[in-house]
Amino acid sequence: MSTPTRQRAPRMSPAERALSIANAARSLALEEGLSAVTLRAVAARAGVAPALVAHYVPSMDVLIARTFASVVSAEVAEIETLLDALPGPRAQLGVLVRTILDGSRDDVTLVWVEAWALGRRNETLAAEVRAQMDAWQGVIQDVIGAGVAAGEFETEDPAAVAWQLLGMVDGLNAQALVRWGDTSDRGSLISHAVEGMLGLDRGALDAPGA
Amino acid sequence: MSTPTRQRAPRMSPAERALSIANAARSLALEEGLSAVTLRAVAARAGVAPALVAHYVPSMDVLIARTFASVVSAEVAEIETLLDALPGPRAQLGVLVRTILDGSRDDVTLVWVEAWALGRRNETLAAEVRAQMDAWQGVIQDVIGAGVAAGEFETEDPAAVAWQLLGMVDGLNAQALVRWGDTSDRGSLISHAVEGMLGLDRGALDAPGA
DNA sequence: GCAGATATTGACCATTTGGTCAATAGAATC
DNA sequence: GATTCTATTGACCAAATGGTCAATATCTGC
Numbered sequence: 001m002s003t004p005t006r007q008r009a010p011r012m013s014p015a016e017r018a019l020s021i022a023n024a025a026r027s028l029a030l031e032e033g034l035s036a037v038t039l040r041a042v043a044a045r046a047g048v049a050p051a052l053v054a055h056y057v058p059s060m061d062v063l064i065a066r067t068f069a070s071v072v073s074a075e076v077a078e079i080e081t082l083l084d085a086l087p088g089p090r091a092q093l094g095v096l097v098r099t100i101l102d103g104s105r106d107d108v109t110l111v112w113v114e115a116w117a118l119g120r121r122n123e124t125l126a127a128e129v130r131a132q133m134d135a136w137q138g139v140i141q142d143v144i145g146a147g148v149a150a151g152e153f154e155t156e157d158p159a160a161v162a163w164q165l166l167g168m169v170d171g172l173n174a175q176a177l178v179r180w181g182d183t184s185d186r187g188s189l190i191s192h193a194v195e196g197m198l199g200l201d202r203g204a205l206d207a208p209g210a
Numbered sequence: 211m212s213t214p215t216r217q218r219a220p221r222m223s224p225a226e227r228a229l230s231i232a233n234a235a236r237s238l239a240l241e242e243g244l245s246a247v248t249l250r251a252v253a254a255r256a257g258v259a260p261a262l263v264a265h266y267v268p269s270m271d272v273l274i275a276r277t278f279a280s281v282v283s284a285e286v287a288e289i290e291t292l293l294d295a296l297p298g299p300r301a302q303l304g305v306l307v308r309t310i311l312d313g314s315r316d317d318v319t320l321v322w323v324e325a326w327a328l329g330r331r332n333e334t335l336a337a338e339v340r341a342q343m344d345a346w347q348g349v350i351q352d353v354i355g356a357g358v359a360a361g362e363f364e365t366e367d368p369a370a371v372a373w374q375l376l377g378m379v380d381g382l383n384a385q386a387l388v389r390w391g392d393t394s395d396r397g398s399l400i401s402h403a404v405e406g407m408l409g410l411d412r413g414a415l416d417a418p419g420a
Numbered sequence: 421g422c423a424g425a426t427a428t429t430g431a432c433c434a435t436t437t438g439g440t441c442a443a444t445a446g447a448a449t450c
Numbered sequence: 451g452a453t454t455c456t457a458t459t460g461a462c463c464a465a466a467t468g469g470t471c472a473a474t475a476t477c478t479g480c
Contacts (some may be wrong), residue, residue, distance in 0.1 A: 011446065011457055033330060039438055049459050054439055061438095110330070116384055117327040120243060120320070129388055161390075164382065164399045171381015172374065174326055178339055179373075189374045189407055196406015197399055221427055221476060249468055257458095259429050264469055 018056050021046050025067040030107040034114040037064050063175045064118065065125040071111050072132045080139055089147030094205040096143060097190055100169045109173040137162045147198070154199030161197050168193065214241055219258045228266050231256050235277040244324040247274050248410040274328065281321050282342045297359030303317040304415040307354060307400055310379045319383040347372045357408070364409030371407055378403065 012020065024046035027038050039060055043050040057063040082099065086092045119126035141162035147153035155161050168190065189204040222230065226322035234256035249270055251259040267273040292309065296302045351372035357363035365371050377401065387394050401415040 008445080009458070014457080017457080033327075035327070035331075038436085040436085050438090051440085051460075052458060055458080059438080061363065113323070114327045116388055117243075117245070117324045119388060121245075126388070133385070160399060163385070164403070167382035167385040168378040168403070169381065170385060171379065171383075172377035173381075174384070175343070175373070175377035175380060177344065178326055178329065178336070189370060190378075192406045193374070193378070193403035194406070196402045196404070196412070199412065202406070202409065218475075219428070224427080227427080248466085250466080260468090261430075261470080262428060265428080269468080 006044075006047060006049075006196070009046075009052070014056075017048075017052070021048070021053055021056050022066065022070065026065055026070050028068045029071055029111050030123065033110045034064055034068060034118055037067055048173055052053070059075075061122045061124050065128040068115050068125060069128045069132060071108060073135065075105065075108050076135050076139060083139070083143065088152070089143055090152050090205065092143045093147065093153075094191065096140065097165075097169065097194060097205070101172060101190065103176060105173075106147060106177055109177050112170065113174050113177065137166050140165055144198070148159060152200075155197065164197065165194060216254075216257060217357070219256075219262070227258075227262070231258070231263055231266050231273075232276065232280065235273055235282050238283055239277045239321050243320045244274055244278060244328055245401075247277055271332045271334050271378065274332060275338040278321060278325050278335060279338045279342060281318060283345065285315065286317050286342070286345050286349060293353065298362070299353050299360055300362050300415065302353045303363075303404065304401065306350065306400075307375075307379065307404060307415070311382060311400065313386060315383075316387060319387050322380065323384050323387065343376070347376050350375055354408070362410075374407065375404060391412065 003083070025042045025154075028037050028041055028045055040050050043053045043064070046053070053063075079096065079099065083092045083096060086095055114132065115125060115129050121128045135161070141158050142175060144153055144158040144161055144165075148155060148158055164196055172190065192202060194200075195202060195204055232253060235252045238247050239249055240253055247270075249263055250260045252273070253263045256263070261384050263273075286338060289306065289309065293302045293306060296305055325335060329339050347369070351368050354363055354365065354368040354375075355373055359366055382400065402412060404410075405412060405414055
């Protein structure tokens with residue numbers, strides 16, 4: 001059947017090849033989930049013999065953990081720069097919630113959900129999951145903390161609220177991954193929920209003017 | 211090494227054997243997760259040859275889906291009877307949230323999380339996941355609907371609020387599965403969140419008297 | 421007790437997984 | 451142009467997965 005046989009891969013420097021493999025793993029994870037990041041699948045996508053992937057990575061467990069970290073830390077960084085451009089904590093929190101729930105990151109959500117499951121049998125991945133959760137929680141906590149300092153939010157425990165909010169949006173995203181269409185009112189409803197947690201008036205977090 | 215060899219399993223009626231296998235799969239799922247429900251693992255736990263499991267089940271995919279349904283529907287039934295014993299919607303909602311989040315069902319949570327992940331490669335399981343999500347949502351929606359009818363809750367879309375609440379608690383439970391200890395304030399915080407969604411005063415859902 | 425029905429099993433098979441290692445090919449250096 | 455270095459590969463391996471099927475053991479009805 002035509003040429004299902006792979007050409008010999010052009011020689012690269014170790015750094016280049018390592019990057020190429022990491023990128024292959026990353027795109028594979030985003031398109032088909034972390035469980036699709038197997039030795040052979042990564043090799044095929046990178047256009048390379050399976051043995052080469054094994055050669056460049058200590059074990060598949062750590063490649064999966066690194067891939068997870070790569071995907072998620074990029075998302076965190078993206079959100080952070082987005083928030084930096086906004087005026088105050090209230091605007092930031094509103095945008096934060098709406099952005100996370102806007103459904104445009106289902107691929108990342110899939111990576112999260114599979115990481116929770118795979119983490120039970122891959123301790124390296126589990127550690128990375130905890131680290132990235134901490135990073136996420138930190139971003140949210142900073143916003144909430146700033147809001148409390150500015151007298152805009154009311155809570156005695158910004159850290160706990162941040163964890164709570166993180167869990168909520170994770171759950172809603174995971175749910176959206178499984179359920180049919182209908183991702184309608186997620187934004188406004190959770191805004192009301194957050195208002196409840198932070199002692200805000202109803203609608204205080206709704207999208208401003210625009 | 212002693213006797214790692216299995217005795218021949220005592221003969222049973224098909225109904226009995228099928229039940230025995232289902233129970234083995236169920237306990238395995240609760241102890242080690244859905245991904246541990248493999249042909250050989252189930253056979254070992256049931257004290258039976260692997261071929262017998264294959265004989266009694268159309269495929270592992272459906273055994274896994276049935277096991278998921280068994281675990282989750284039992285939980286739904288348990289909660290329903292718990293709610294029936296309570297006076298009104300507000301008490302029911304408060305207990306509902308606190309009970310789901312009390313951390314005593316981590317085994318079921320693990321089954322949920324793995325079902326989300328495995329469902330992407332097991333359509334039978336995916337269908338069952340959606341069905342059980344609908345069941346859960348129905349229970350919650352009934353409580354909220356009753357509360358709205360009684361003038362205790364304020365929302366225009368009980369169904370949406372129910373979905374939202376379900377997603378939130380799922381996420382918080384999944385998070386607790388991964389994070390270290392510290393499952394502290396989950397109850398009261400989410401109560402405030404729900405109060406925000408349903409237009410209740412702060413503290414309206416806190417545990418009564420007791 | 422004997423014969424038939426059937427619950428159960430061992431022996432296979434194909435596939436997929438992660439991983440190892442000596443051999444090979446290709447670029448850089450002398 | 452020959453030699454050295456090394457990126458890359460094919461050929462393996464062990465383990466685990468789901469699944470099939472003829473053979474066997476055991477119970478039931480006659």
